[in-house]
Amino acid sequence: MKQLRILLHFEWLNFKKEKSLVAFCLLMLLSGMYGIFSGDYEIKKQRNKIAGLDEIYQSNIKEMAEKFPDSADAGDIGYYHAAFAKNHPDNWAALAIGQRDVSPAYLKIRLLAVQNQLYNSENTNPLKLATGSFDLSFVMVFLLPLFIIAISFNLLSAEKEQGTLRLLLAQPLKLATLFMAKVIFRFLIISTVVLLLFAIALLWTGATPDLRALYWILVVLLYATFWLGTSCAIAALQRSSAFNAISLLGVWLLLAVIAPVLINAATDISKPVQEGLQLTMVQREAVHGGWDKPKAETMDGFFKHYPEYTNTGSVEGAFKWKWYYAFQELGDRSVETLYKAYRQKMLDRLSLASNLSVVSPPAKLQEVLNGIAGTDLQQHLDFIAGTKAYHEELKAFYYPYLYQDRAFQHVDFAKEPQYSFTAAPDYTKAASGIVVLLAANVLVSLLAIFMFKTNTKELK
């Protein structure tokens, strides 16, 4: 034990002397801090956009009062007025922007058929999206392994190349102990950097340190030990520093870049999505076809779903909104199966990618971090489903005016349902990710021990 303490102490002295190591730590810390700032900034931007909606909403209500003085036909309101379904980011979203930058943070919803309102996009800069977010998750997924590799690729080879290894081993000291001391020292440095960045992130973004924090720390540290283990396995081969650097970068490239890229290609090729395009086109035909169908047919179809309005007044003759909204409703219903198929296809793509990503700890980590932050496609699909349900609420609010022939009073806007969504963290994904990373750790430790055992003999 005392030996270990002495070794750690000397590693520390060594570390302080080695300018490049200190520089790597600083670089990692700086990148992490920029990641925290940049992620937080992106979320602030989204919050600003969401905050700006209130003014648009209020000015629309004012315009309605001007356009329809006294009271209004709810049909006109349903057509000219829009409400907003808002997807509020949790503070945690700043730590992993995930798919939040490609999915809109709000949806503008009118009483009209909802299916072509669910997939509208926000103004986005495609070059920025394609280059990706520089958030803390990027720093952890991509840069943390590089940092670990940078401080441990010459774990033993440096001492060997400087000729100090022989001197050290001439002392009553086992190579395994020396090796362990070096690994433990590096683990301490890495966890200090990770925890420090995490603490800064919590303070800067105001993310609540609840169960998510525990998951975050656990999964990132497991990821770090995986890469430390990989470095050990390569170092145990007792080859040159250059060999170690090339091999480790090769492993990084394979796991953090090539594997996820191939997983994505496999997902795209085996499960292409056409359902979205089909859905909108079929829905348009159904909705606009409403104009050309006999009115009675449309109303009968509508009353099947809303028997309570069966004895509403006649729609024959001049244009009546209640007929218009009836065929909007039927248009939505005609694509219900396509909607489900589209949603299912995206879920299938997600689960296929998730299953394939067990081969790549970086991909797994990204998935877990997005899950914790509530920023993956899964959460956006939840928001879409929530918005669809919100549209049902709006219908429940407006239909009585329409089908019971009641005038809409402008004060009634105060009673209009509102919808705010905040994604819940995906603990199941986090837990399964932890299992995968644990397995990867076991695998790589066994490999490291095996390499160490088979290669130390040569040294002696």
Next chain:
Amino acid sequence: MIRNITQKERISSIRDKRFIILGSIILILLLTSAATGIINYRVLAAERKLAQSTATENFNNQPDRHPHRVAHYGSYAFRPKSVLSFLDFGLDSYTGTMVYLEAHQQNSANFSQVQQSGAMIRFGEMTIAFVMQWLIPLLIIFLCFNTFTLEHEEGTLKVLLSQGVSMKAIAKAKLLGYIHVISMIIFPAFFFVFLFVLSMNNFLLDGDLLLRTAVFMLTYLLYFFIFITGSILISAVNKHSRTALVTLLGIWIFSIVLMPKALSNLGSSFYEEPSKAAMDASVHEESKNGIDGHDPLDKRLAQFKQGLLEKYQVDSLSQLPVNVDGLIMALGEESSSQIYQEHFDELVAIYEDQNRLSVWAGFINPYLAIRNISMSMAGTDFFHYVDFLNAAEKYRYALTQHLNNLQATKVAHKDKTTRLSADIYATYPPFYYKGPAFTKALANVAVSIVALAFWTALIYGLIILTMNKKKNLI
């Protein structure tokens, strides 16, 4: 002597297991990415072509309708995949594929690939451009990092110099040697790429396509040259292979992984774009109240109607020889479309401001330069995307005004029920889109091309200069 050195580098590289293994991996990855790129192209191109023809068919076979009903029924613009997009997906996966074109409003382009994918897509995409931009530079680094340091460590450099060969000559010979070696991977790869391009176009020779492919390949050659020369230079100025390698890998990570992301995020924090809802609200507000708020649409319409009555010397609108409803609709569409276009151009200008940092940084980082050129030649960059959006809006506007014109001339005032025969609509030409010409695409990336040329000259100048200085040092 020089020829001997060149030959030595070539032979020792080919005999090196590293080269054989890495080179084969790169070739396999190139072929894999060509295959995935082509499959991706075929799936998406077919999907969009089918969707576009379905949309046209639906439009042409619609029942007899009132022209304004048709204006609301509208049409679709699907963005066709550019033939060369299989080389470099560029921004294609991040841009919407479908725009719904209807009267009164401009809709967003929806259903981008990235909106229908999980976290994995953000790691990048398997394309030829990815292999050439990310992996071939790494291969070059692995091959060249110890070209001088090893000679230094093994003492062979002194032997060479004692033969009376200058450092400059050795460096030039090595450069030539490695160019030969890398060519053994690049040229077969380019040959296949060229075949693929031809086959994608059914072996029809198309000038635009060939020029794009040529610039694509030529600029990549410069990019590789920069990495080869740079690696040899770093190897020459370092004493140990270890430090040379770590330096080169550091440069690679910094310029390919770190810097592009940092710059693009920085750019978007400097310039903030408005939300789509805010933009639509401003367009609505300005078309209703006039741009300065003092010229409300109602007033303009009243003036317009009064003007018509005076012009035709009639007492009521129903006596006019044309249907005023259609004219009013056309007037409203004209003003709101103009206002929308101004806002859209502003938005594009904001994006360009955001991206400017990454474009000019091509002078610091050749990766950023080649990334731009590559996307542009493949027809998948921002410029090509905006061109499509503008074409879609132009078509939307023309179609809407055509229908307003039909309403003005073929339907009576206040008549909302008369249906015109579907044949009238079927004669309207469907949306057809052809991307910008090669010259426009090239002009758009002029800065990046200059940056790449600058780098080529700079790195060559640097190695010659350094070697001249190093003449007798060792």
